[in-house]
């Protein structure tokens with residue numbers, strides 16, 4: 557059994573996996589500290605959607621602020637990213653996915669913010685293959701909304717399941733396949749969100 561067997565099995569079977577135990581240690585706490593530090597330093601900016609002329613920043617659609625993890629930063633040495641590299645290798649070994657790199661940003665949803673239903677591949681591109689969300693909210697109050705809501709890929713009006721953004725919880729899903737949404741959050745909601753890609757570019 558590798559650390560990743562359950563994730564690999566569920567991804568193949570249903571297109572998504574959510575685990576509270578897959579990511580070891582208390583990494584969500586140290587990553588949250590890093591996110592807070594970057595927020596305090598003014599390093600976050602508004603999240604954008606899509607790539608087209610009418611896309612860009614639309615807070616009513618996507619309400620988070622984000623801060624990319626720079627590949628050459630000290631932060632990129634956090635063991636979470638080495639663990640991600642091993643998950644990426646396991647996906648390639650099992651499913652021959654040709655994943656070449658991953659990119660991650662911190663996301664902070666302010667009180668009232670959410671992200672309307674979407675899939676994670678931009679129109680006309682399909683480099684983002686696997687989406688990852690690692691939640692950084694210790695002691696999350698589940699009455700505050702902010703759930704990740706997954707929908708049926710064949711009938712996106714049908715909700716499959718929703719998940720509170722509990723610290724240490726990992727959500728993994730097939731980027732171009734799973735419709736999903738962040739329900740409006742009534743508390744500040746922190747996460748580390750990323751994609752595994754089949755190209756060499758970042759942030760395209």
Ligand SMILES: O=C(O)CCC(=O)C(=O)O
Nearest residue numbers: 671676689704738747749
């Ligand atoms: O934070 C989440 O639960 C999902 C975020 C998301 O869908 C995205 O950033 O594309």
Ligand SMILES: [Fe+2]
Nearest residue numbers: 674675676736
């Ligand atoms: Fe998304």
